[in-house]
Amino acid sequence: GGLPRFANFPPSDFTIEAERAAYPEAIARVRGVMGKEVPLFINGQEVRTGDHLDSYNPADPSEIIGSVCQAGVAEADDAIAAASEAYLSWRDVPAEERAEVLLKAARYLKDNIHDLSAMQILEVGKQWDQAQADVAEAIDFLEYYAREMIRLGNPRRMGRAPGEMSQLFYQGKGVAAVIAPWNFPLAISVGMVSAAIVSGCPVVYKPAGISSCVGYGLVEMWKAAGLPDGVFNYIPGRGSVIGDHIVEHPDVSVIAFTGSMEVGLRIQEKAARVQPGQQQCKRVIAEMGGKNATIIDDDADLDEAVLGVLYAAFGFQGQKCSACSRVIVLDAVYDRFVERLTEAARSVKLGPSENPANYMGPVVDKAARENVLRYVKIAEEEGNVLVKREVSDDLKATGGCYVPLTIVDGITREHRIAREEVFGPVLAVMRAKDMNDAIDIANSTRFALTGAIYSRSPANLELAYKQFRVGNLYLNKPSVGALVERHAFGGFKMSGVGSKSGGPDYLLQFLDPRLVCENT
Numbered sequence: 001g002g003l004p005r006f007a008n009f010p011p012s013d014f015t016i017e018a019e020r021a022a023y024p025e026a027i028a029r030v031r032g033v034m035g036k037e038v039p040l041f042i043n044g045q046e047v048r049t050g051d052h053l054d055s056y057n058p059a060d061p062s063e064i065i066g067s068v069c070q071a072g073v074a075e076a077d078d079a080i081a082a083a084s085e086a087y088l089s090w091r092d093v094p095a096e097e098r099a100e101v102l103l104k105a106a107r108y109l110k111d112n113i114h115d116l117s118a119m120q121i122l123e124v125g126k127q128w129d130q131a132q133a134d135v136a137e138a139i140d141f142l143e144y145y146a147r148e149m150i151r152l153g154n155p156r157r158m159g160r161a162p163g164e165m166s167q168l169f170y171q172g173k174g175v176a177a178v179i180a181p182w183n184f185p186l187a188i189s190v191g192m193v194s195a196a197i198v199s200g201c202p203v204v205y206k207p208a209g210i211s212s213c214v215g216y217g218l219v220e221m222w223k224a225a226g227l228p229d230g231v232f233n234y235i236p237g238r239g240s241v242i243g244d245h246i247v248e249h250p251d252v253s254v255i256a257f258t259g260s261m262e263v264g265l266r267i268q269e270k271a272a273r274v275q276p277g278q279q280q281c282k283r284v285i286a287e288m289g290g291k292n293a294t295i296i297d298d299d300a301d302l303d304e305a306v307l308g309v310l311y312a313a314f315g316f317q318g319q320k321c322s323a324c325s326r327v328i329v330l331d332a333v334y335d336r337f338v339e340r341l342t343e344a345a346r347s348v349k350l351g352p353s354e355n356p357a358n359y360m361g362p363v364v365d366k367a368a369r370e371n372v373l374r375y376v377k378i379a380e381e382e383g384n385v386l387v388k389r390e391v392s393d394d395l396k397a398t399g400g401c402y403v404p405l406t407i408v409d410g411i412t413r414e415h416r417i418a419r420e421e422v423f424g425p426v427l428a429v430m431r432a433k434d435m436n437d438a439i440d441i442a443n444s445t446r447f448a449l450t451g452a453i454y455s456r457s458p459a460n461l462e463l464a465y466k467q468f469r470v471g472n473l474y475l476n477k478p479s480v481g482a483l484v485e486r487h488a489f490g491g492f493k494m495s496g497v498g499s500k501s502g503g504p505d506y507l508l509q510f511l512d513p514r515l516v517c518e519n520t
């Protein structure tokens with residue numbers, strides 16, 4: 001093939017003056033055009049509705065990013081009808097041509113990476129590097145899935161029996177409903193959507209309400225890539241109004257969901273029940289939450305471990321499914337590690353993510369702030385507070401959605417703060433007597449998404465490899481920042497069903513295999 005081997009899009013290099021200058025310029029540019037009505041996009045047409053939801057800047061809720069038209073049941077039905085119609089031709093477009101559209105979409109993202117990053121900085125409060133990494137991951141998904149579909153696109157001869165020619169090949173399953181979270185607002189959306197589209201499945205895409213303006217970026221991207229009408233439909237809308245309806249619709253064949261365990265379990269239950277007129281069994285891909293642990297061995301490099309845990313726990317305010325929310329420390333190194341971690345956590349700067357001097361910014365919206373504050377209280381009741389960075393009066397005066405960075409210890413596996421996903425900057429420190437105990441604690445939740453261990457002991461790294469049972473385990477690295485292909489991503493147990501995104505099995509979930517055998 002003519003395509004170069006897949007490689008990850010590089011992170012920003014902020015030592016380059018032009019790269020540093022690009023961000024304030026892009027933020028100003030996006031500010032200049034934002035705040036407008038955002039339409040739906042169905043069958044190649046903009047559609048406006050009377051119901052709007054304002055998306056705001058979490059660092060300053062008076063700043064409106066967009067007034068987003070909300071789809072109701074009628075618009076969801078229109079989008080599914082358009083996708084069903086488009087399916088009849090899109091499924092038979094050769095795999096290479098479908099892949100070509102993804103490569104054009106990747107080109108569009110590369111050409112607009114600063115403005116797309118700026119939109120995330122303003123709409124969900126990502127730091128510059130976090131926003132850039134999200135756009136880079138979106139590019140990676142497009143480049144990777146394009147190559148994967150080309151790989152899978154050629155019919156495969158099965159067996160060598162004389163007198164017969166038997167071939168196995170794939171076709172797209174049908175209409176895919178993509179239901180996305182807000183925390184990786186471009187990357188996860190583009191990943192799920194592009195996997196469906198390249199597999200031959202037209203999409204109805206429902207972004208999370210909080211990140212619908214970033215989600216609108218997919219409309220512009222597919223337009224630029226020349227995708228035929230009806231293959232991609234954008235229907236922001238309230239989960240409570242159209243969520244169940246889309247999931248239960250008889251013409252939806254695949255549901256690709258990423259989000260909380262509660263919603264993921266509900267979707268699996270609803271999708272299992274066959275509706276009148278339904279012609280196929282629905283396939284559900286559900287990537288859900290985590291309660292991820294990092295283990296600190298008694299011989300760990302503490303410089304690395306402290307920085308790694310700090311970043312994994314508080315990067316993007318702890319709002320990553322892969323975030324570290326439990327740090328399990330071996331008794332022999334406990335006091336030394338905890339002292340250095342708390343010292344580091346007391347020194348980081350808090351404030352708007354727009355300013356790159358700030359390590360931690362606001363959580364994503366007012367509801368998230370309330371939720372995190374509830375968990376801070378639970379953490380204070382259950383444990384012993386090591387760090388609570390109260391929100392300063394200056395920050396309070398901005399009205400931004402700030403919460404205290406919080407670390408507690410004295411936590412054991414029975415505590416709620418050791419079991420429930422907070423999705424915010426709250427870290428529980430737990431003491432283990434030895435490595436077996438640490439791994440046992442790490443495995444004690446119903447989630448199995450990510451994990452990390454800092455150790456210099458080959459035997460303990462080997463033990464973790466075998467016994468620390470999570471979807472993505474990192475040895476002497478933070479548990480966050482998964483890259484497409486190199487760190488194909490996803491968990492099991494209550495962290496999800498489905499094969500790893502950005503990995504070699506992912507597209508198969510959108511495909512039905514067919515076999516044709518000819519008597520020759």
Ligand code: NAD
Binds near residue numbers: 421495
């Ligand atoms: P969420 O579950 O609240 O919402 C996700 C999406 O589901 C949104 O688009 C929402 O509108 C929609 N929804 C709500 N009710 C629905 C219903 N009844 N039917 C259908 N859809 C409905 O999650 P969130 O707050 O957007 O994201 C945070 C969660 O996502 C965390 O739990 C995090 O761990 C998880 N997450 C997991 C991964 C992963 O790869 N495993 C990645 C990112 C985020």
